[in-house]
Amino acid sequence: MQQIAYFIEKYKYFLLFLFLEGIAISFTIQNHSYHKSQFINSANAVSGGLLSKSMSIFEYRILKDDNLRLANENAKLRTLLDLQQNIIIDTNAIKNTFITAKVIQNSYTKRNNILTINKGTLDGINIDMGVVSSIGVVGVVKNVSNNYATILSILNSKSKINAKLKKNGYFGTLAWNGESYHNSQLLDIQRQANIAIGDTIVTGGKSILFPENIPIGTIKSFNSTNKRYRNIEIELFMDMSNIGYIYAIQNKDKEEILELQRND
């Protein structure tokens, strides 16, 4: 007994160090797993509030780009509206609703990037909602609090998004290797798919998080041996270093689909 007490006395700093280091590493591991929501995240009143305040000070840096992007999107939507002028829109048939939010904290050079937005459960944001911008896919909601939420960016090792070739519908998985924030990688594409440099990649309809045909990027380069494609590099449409405003997608059929899948 005395020896144990002596041991603890002698190594007490080391034991304290090991204990705290253990806590820190368990937080890190928790952060790495996709399905567990992390304990330490910026979607809380204190850090969310401060980040939001600081964003409103530095916002002027991105306003110019944001305005241009929104104007372009408006023009695109007006054209679409013009085409559909004579169709009566049934509000019950609308599958997805969009919630706008502002990105208050962005990171894009880490291995696992996570963003923070200024909307939370009170505004209708829920875990596992798809997030897009007017240009392309951004990520998936990971943690929510009342007024803030964090988003698992597509620039994250845990992010796997169903994507397909726009021209022929062959699909694969979008993942990120951690190198450049301009590029992403397309994995597991079928052998029969006939791909070429410059082909457009969009979201596939297989995931309930994103509606079909949301733009992602174009094929930049690939290797093929024996008609087996490897290292397909995608140049993203979205500039992940400058995001601004985003839309979180609420899929009205999501509950129903999940219910069906659970019953199987």
Added chain:
Amino acid sequence: MTRETLILAFRFVFLVLLQTLLLNNIYFFGYINPNLYILFVFLYPIKTKRSLFLVVSFLLGLSIDLFSNTGGLNAAATLLSAYVRFPILKLILNSKDTDFKFFNLNQEPFLKVISYVAILTFIHHLSLFSLEYFNIKEIRTIFHKTTTNSIFTILLIIISIYLTKKKSNN
């Protein structure tokens, strides 16, 4: 509450806010963000209890994590650099334990200050990026990021130390 505790508390809050609201958005050359907040660890008085120092360093790292969504990465790295600070200081100052009570960064020669800062910063950054990537295949990226980020952090810390130097100590 003594004056010293107040100064430490103010420095803690100031460095956390400076780091998370400003320095984490710098992106020098597209990817370099200096981690100035570890200056807190370097300046922490030596004569206080070591267990308190470890807990405070852990909390410092955790506050940074709270803002930047990094799990416990900064907490782990900051705690490690706090733990190895004492042995490294012993190595650099090359003297016995009793001398540390009077240790003051402002009064040490430049070479000793810079090696103290550089070694601890390198340890902090190396553990930070190793835990972030946690993959032996990425070892080149880890070393690349560690060196480039360390250089900027060390520069910023040395500048801060000499800018905040008290005139009366000279």
